[in-house]
Structures are given as structure tokens and as C-alpha cells.
Amino acid sequence: MPQYNAILVLSFGGPEKPEDVMPFLENVLRGRNVPRPRLLQVAEHYYHFGGRSPINDQCRALIAALQGELDAHGPKLPIYWGNRNWHPMLEDTMRQMAEDGIQRAIVFITSAYSSYSACRQYMEDIERARQAVGEKAPVFDKLRHFHNHPGFTGPNAESLRAALEQLPGAQVLFTAHSIPLEMARTSKYVAQLEEAAGLIAGQAGHPEWRLVYQSRSGAPHQPWLEPDILDALKEVKAAGAESVIVAPIGFISDHMEVLYDLDYEARMRADELGLQMVRAATVGTHPAFIGMIRALIAERAEGRLEADPCRQDCCPAPIRGSGFTAISATPYSGEPTPAESGKRPPRG
Structure with missing residues (x-):
């Protein structure tokens, strides 16, 4: 050992x-x-x-x-x-x-x-x-x-319940950093996010939710995980909702991805649409x-591995020339760099 x-x-x-x-x-x-x-x-x-x-x-x-x-x-x-x-x-x-x-x-x-x-x-x-x-x-x-540990899902569920107290009956959007579809296919990223979202929503007593993505960067022609949070807010409003809770479960603290992309950009979009919006807190400390x-x-x-360690061949790097530079955060999920015509910048 x-x-x-x-x-x-x-x-x-x-x-x-x-x-x-x-x-x-x-x-x-x-x-x-x-x-x-x-x-x-x-x-x-x-x-x-x-x-x-x-x-x-x-x-x-x-x-x-x-x-x-x-x-x-x-x-x-x-x-x-x-x-x-x-x-x-x-x-x-x-x-x-x-x-x-x-x-x-x-x-x-x-x-x-x-x-x-x-x-x-x-x-x-x-x-x-x-x-x-x-x-x-x-x-x-x-x-x-x-992602599925009670010490992570529990605080996120607590934050979601607190947000729901402010906006009872609001639509719940869980957000995470978007990544290229190529990268998503070679990892368990989406499956782990869906598992975490289901656990958090269940613990919060709110079974209705949707997983959306934020902070997309890279060349516009490259397919990335969707829908983007800004598009999802439009869809929520078009479906007749009056309020929405945005829960950034893809991150562990309120760093720049959360402050700019959600508290600034997403809130501006919600205001334009006439949606009430509350952003749930991250786990922080x-x-x-x-x-x-x-x-x-x-x-x-103590040598007690409750889950398999990472394999040597898991989560391979994207193919060179795909227009993507992978970097990572923070508390945080992967934070891709911008390509020349990228939509959003990387932020720590």
C-alpha cells in the first residue's frame, strides 16, 4: 500500500x-x-x-x-x-x-x-x-x-432547494461546460453529468429538469454539446415558463465561467425574455x-478504491487539426480554449 x-x-x-x-x-x-x-x-x-x-x-x-x-x-x-x-x-x-x-x-x-x-x-x-x-x-x-458522491450531490441539492424556495415551480436547468462531440464520445462526461443531475434533482425533490451547456468555444463548424444555455432560456420562455433556476453542477465554485456566462450573459438574456432567474450556488467550501x-x-x-481508477487509455486527446485546444478548470469541468472564430473565451 x-x-x-x-x-x-x-x-x-x-x-x-x-x-x-x-x-x-x-x-x-x-x-x-x-x-x-x-x-x-x-x-x-x-x-x-x-x-x-x-x-x-x-x-x-x-x-x-x-x-x-x-x-x-x-x-x-x-x-x-x-x-x-x-x-x-x-x-x-x-x-x-x-x-x-x-x-x-x-x-x-x-x-x-x-x-x-x-x-x-x-x-x-x-x-x-x-x-x-x-x-x-x-x-x-x-x-x-x-460526480455521484453524496458530498458533492448533497450540497448541490441543498443549493437547488434554496433556489426553489425563491422561485417555487420554476423550470430547472442544470449547466455544465460544453465540449466537442468528439471528446464527449470518448469519455463518460455526459453520462456522469446526467447521473449527477438525476441524483441532485431527486434529493431536492424536484424530478423535472433539463441538462444544458454553457461556455462553448472553438470553431463554429465543429459540433459541440448542446443546447447552449442562452438558447435553452429562449425555449423555456417559448414553452410558457415564467421563471427558471440555473444550477451550474459542472463546476465546483463560482469562478469566471459562472460569473460571466451565467450571472452576466444568461441573466441578461433572461431579463430580455422576461424570465425570472435564480442561479443556484456551487459547492465551494x-x-x-x-x-x-x-x-x-x-x-x-488506505488502499480502499471504491471505484475503478482511470485507465491508461481513457479520455484520449482530440484529433490534431480538429480546431480544438483542450484545457481545464476548475472546480471545474474542462475549459476549452477559443479557436480563432470561437464563440466564447476560456476563463478561470
């Missing part, structure tokens, strides 16, 4: 001040031929919120809560934090772990679901960082997906969610 001596929280990263925005986006889009005007267009979404993404602060809050949970209930392990696209960068964090003598660590990726961008690509990031750090780099074992992470860590540390 492996002996672990640290936890790594691995996330997407985001700018923390206006001067970070362009370097951050250049990191996100490194190696891709995205025109400068498109980059500037994406940057405006961050400047709309003062040039600061909330994702890093949310990671800090999650780590603080998790460290308290581990200190109180064990296993008592230090927590390190690394990001894909902004400081603290994964490679820098791994070098620090090596200097600290960490040999084997458990990694918690801030996404509940499986797909290339939400899971496999992070494992590729880890391997590249290990190669860069060299022979002293730690070995990492990933925690299993938690809900005590049950933090307790779930500790339970998954203990499960791995």
Missing part, C-alpha cells in the same frame, strides 16, 4: 490583477495561432471584473478548509497547490515538493467529471512537470471522480464537500 506524504491540489489558474491578464491568456493559448485581436477580445471579459479571476482565491479557501479538515480528522498531510496556467505554476510547485522531500502524493483535480480536458490533460501536465523536475520529482496518484475530499484522500491512502 503506497505511503503518501502530501496532497496536491491541481487547478486551472487565473489572473489576479489587470497586468496579469494578457500573460495569463498567452499561457493558456501557448502554441496556438490565435490572432492578437481575438486575445484582446478575450481579455475584455476579465477586465469586466477588474482584471481578477476569482479562481485562485477560491482555491485558497478550499485549501484552507481542507487543511483544517485533515488536521482535525486525518490523514495529517501537507497540502501543495499548483495551476496549469498561472501562478503558482505546477512545475514550480513540483520543484518545491521535491526540495521538501515529498516522494509520493495524492492529487485532487478540481473537476468532478471525466473527459480529456477535465482529467486526462491534467495527468499529462503532471507527467511533463515530473520530466522537467527530474528524478527527485514525486509520484502522484489521482483521486477518483466524485461546503463542509460536506470538504469532508468528501478528506474521505476520498483516506480511501486512497
Whole structure:
């Protein structure tokens, strides 16, 4: 049974001040031929919120809560934090772990679901960082997906019930990040989302719901999961509804994907349509969610695998030339980068 001596929280990263925005986006889009005007267009979404993404602060809050949970209930392990696209960068964090003598660590990726961008690509990031750090780099074992864990579905159901108290009888739209159909076919992303939505709706006592998608990016000719949230709101209104609840179960915190695409864009669309809209909260640092992470860590540390670990061949990368660059979030589901003519930008 492996002996672990640290936890790594691995996330997407985001700018923390206006001067970070362009370097951050250049990191996100490194190696891709995205025109400068498109980059500037994406940057405006961050400047709309003062040039600061909330994702890093949310990671800090999650780590603080998790460290308290581990200190109180064990296993008592230090927590390190690394990001894909902004400081603290994964490679820098791994070098620090090596200097600290960490040999084997458990990694918690801030996404509940499986797909290339939400899971496999992070494992590729880890391997590249290990190669860069060299022979002293730690070995990492990933925690299993938690889309159907009570510590995830329970807080989401609680948030849905609270939203329903504000708008009794409202239509319920569960949202998640859209991904290309090619990527969806090679993963359990949609099936896991549907399972999570059914569990959350059942626990909330509201069996009527619909799964929709948001934050689509990439070339318009490429098929992605639909319907888009903005189109779904039109359909809800056309069907005679007067109110709607939007529950972003594809994400674990209120980062930029939630704040811009739902609290800003979707709310504007709802207002235009004359729909009352309440957006349900994400799990954030809900005590049950933090307790779930500790339970998954203990499960791995004690060798109790309640679900099959990721296979080596699962969630393969998209075919090159498909017009898609996969990146991933946050708490978060996969966050694809924009192609040159993409509809929406990536956000942390």
C-alpha cells in the first residue's frame, strides 16, 4: 500500500490583477495561432471584473478548509497547490515538493467529471512537470471522480432547494461546460453529468429538469454539446415558463465561467425574455464537500478504491487539426480554449 506524504491540489489558474491578464491568456493559448485581436477580445471579459479571476482565491479557501479538515480528522498531510496556467505554476510547485522531500502524493483535480480536458490533460501536465523536475520529482496518484458522491450531490441539492424556495415551480436547468462531440464520445462526461443531475434533482425533490451547456468555444463548424444555455432560456420562455433556476453542477465554485456566462450573459438574456432567474450556488467550501475530499484522500491512502481508477487509455486527446485546444478548470469541468472564430473565451 503506497505511503503518501502530501496532497496536491491541481487547478486551472487565473489572473489576479489587470497586468496579469494578457500573460495569463498567452499561457493558456501557448502554441496556438490565435490572432492578437481575438486575445484582446478575450481579455475584455476579465477586465469586466477588474482584471481578477476569482479562481485562485477560491482555491485558497478550499485549501484552507481542507487543511483544517485533515488536521482535525486525518490523514495529517501537507497540502501543495499548483495551476496549469498561472501562478503558482505546477512545475514550480513540483520543484518545491521535491526540495521538501515529498516522494509520493495524492492529487485532487478540481473537476468532478471525466473527459480529456477535465482529467486526462491534467495527468499529462503532471507527467511533463515530473520530466522537467527530474528524478527527485514525486509520484502522484489521482483521486477518483466524485460526480455521484453524496458530498458533492448533497450540497448541490441543498443549493437547488434554496433556489426553489425563491422561485417555487420554476423550470430547472442544470449547466455544465460544453465540449466537442468528439471528446464527449470518448469519455463518460455526459453520462456522469446526467447521473449527477438525476441524483441532485431527486434529493431536492424536484424530478423535472433539463441538462444544458454553457461556455462553448472553438470553431463554429465543429459540433459541440448542446443546447447552449442562452438558447435553452429562449425555449423555456417559448414553452410558457415564467421563471427558471440555473444550477451550474459542472463546476465546483463560482469562478469566471459562472460569473460571466451565467450571472452576466444568461441573466441578461433572461431579463430580455422576461424570465425570472435564480442561479443556484456551487459547492465551494461546503463542509460536506470538504469532508468528501478528506474521505476520498483516506480511501486512497488506505488502499480502499471504491471505484475503478482511470485507465491508461481513457479520455484520449482530440484529433490534431480538429480546431480544438483542450484545457481545464476548475472546480471545474474542462475549459476549452477559443479557436480563432470561437464563440466564447476560456476563463478561470
